[in-house]
Each structure stands twice: as C-alpha cells, then as structure tokens.
Amino acid sequence: MPATAQDALALYRRRRAFSTTSEPEGSIHPEPSDGDPVFVVQIHDARSMHFDFRLEADGVLKSWAVPRGPSGNPHDKRLASPTEDHPLEYRTFEGVIPEGEYGAGTVIVWDEGTYLNLTTGRDGQEIPLTQALEQGHASFRLNGRKLRGGYALTRIRESGGSDREAWLLVKHADRRASERGAPDPWRARSARTGHTLHQVAAEAAAR
C-alpha cells in the first residue's frame, strides 16, 4: 500500500474520536476501486458553511474546502483550501458531527459520481492525478448527478510562514459550462436521500 495513504489517514483519525462521531474510521484501500475513480461534494454546515470537494486518488479522498462551492461558470474562480485526506468510505457520509468534535455540524452528500483524469504533460501523456496535484495543477472531467464536464484545480499559493496553501477550482469552458453558480446550501438536497441540511439535522436530533 502507498505509505502516503497510511500517513494521510493517520491525520484524519487523530482529529476524530470515533466513539463520539459517526464519521467512518475508514480503511486503507491499496488498490483503486473498480471502474473510474470517484468524487464527492458534501455540504458542511460547520463553523462556517462550505462545500467539501473530494477526489479519489491513491486509495484515499484528496479533499478541499470550497467556501462558495463549485460553479458551472468558467469565469468563477472558487477558492479551495486543502484539508486532510479522507478515507474512501467518507463519500457516503451524511449526518451530524457532534458539538466539540472536529468539524462539528451537519453534512449532506450534495453530489457524487466518477471522474476522468484529463491532466497531460507537454508531451501529451497523461499525468497521474497524485503527481498532477503534487505539481499544482489537475484537470478532470466530472460525471456526477449534478456536476458534469471539465474542471481544473490549480494551486495559487504554497504553504509557508503564516500562509496556508490555496487552490482555485474552475470550470472548463466546455459544452457543460453554464451560468449557474453553486446552489444555496440551505435549499440544496442530498444526491443520496433528497434531504436538506435542516432535515438531516432534525433526523439526527430525533434519534
């Protein structure tokens, strides 16, 4: 198994008490899942509302917090702040992370699907996604229930000193481009259950 996956999940696990949170502890997936790699976009009503954008690579979900959410408009440059790698099992997680836990608040799966890596080098050869991310630019086509078409993630700032690493998530100007920005998180519905953040929170409170 890639040592990177092991290390990455160590940070994910260190931040969480699995006796308290219903988030998955997850396992290492040394082999890629069958078929195309997966992506998920969760809406997370944490201290500040954001979308979590996650792409499968190297047996984990590479993750970014996108405050304004992915836009279908190629003119929108959406700030994406890297967060720790999450286990693949996280792609189905919906529920309420309890008060006092890391990321406390309600989570819904807003979109899910597969993606195709489109990143190529100057020679036209495909660059594996992990390597593309290390180099600071990845291009991919999403095949989700809501998000479709090409997107790019580009690192615009390295971490160092008081600077946190920063990326931009931008829609390709392809035939899937639209004027549509991200949805209102409070009105958005889960791709899995059709439920809103409010409904998921109410269901958790009733249990």
Ligand code: MN
């Ligand atoms: Mn989050």
